[in-house]
Amino acid sequence: MIRLRRMVPEDWAVWKDVRLRMLEDFPIAFTESLAQAEQNTDVQWQEHAALSAGKKSVSVLALDAGASGSEQAVGTMSCYIEEDGTAWLAAVWVTPAYRGTDLASRLLADILSWVRGQPEVRSLKLGVHEENLRALAFYRRHGFLDLGEREPYLLDATRQEIIMELPLEAPEA
DSSP states (O other), rough: EEEEEEEOOOHHHHHHHHHHHHHOOGGGGGSHHHHHHOOHHHHHHHHHHHHHHTTTEEEEEEEOOOOOOOOOEEEEEEEEEEEEEEEEEEEEEOOOTTTSSSHHHHHHHHHHHHHTTTTOOOOEEEEEEOOHHHHHHHHHTTOOOOEEEEEEEEEEEEEEEEEEEEEOOOOOO
C-alpha cells in the first residue's frame, strides 16, 4: 500500500535516492542532469531537503512498504511559492511501475490542498518539456492550461519547456 507524507529535513537521504533515480529514469523531465546531481555533497542534499519543507514550499513523498516492509519512495511532487505569489509545481516523478495508476493524481491532490491553504497564491504553474507527452496529457486532464508561454529548456536551449497554469479560485473577501 502506498502512503503519502510530507517531506521533512531528516528525509535528505530519501530525497537523494529518489532524485538520483528520477534523473536516471527520465532525464528530459528535469532541469538538472544526473551528472550534476551526483556531484552534490551530503550537506547540499540536506539543505535541499530543508528548503523543500520550508514555509513557502512543500514536497510530498509516495512511499511503498512492499513485501519487505521497508519503505521506498516511488513518487514525489514538490511546490514552492515565489515572492509574487505564483506557486510552481516541481520535481514531479512516479516510478515506472506506478505510472498509469492514480498515484500522480494523489500527489497532485496533496499539493493542491497545501497550495489552497496559502492565501497569497492565485495560480499554480509548471514547466514541462515539449516532448514529455505523457506529462502534458496528465496536466491537461487535471485542468492545467497551455497559455502559449515557452521558455528554453535549461539543459538544451534547442528545446522548450511549455509553461502551463492551473488558475485557482480567488479567496472569498
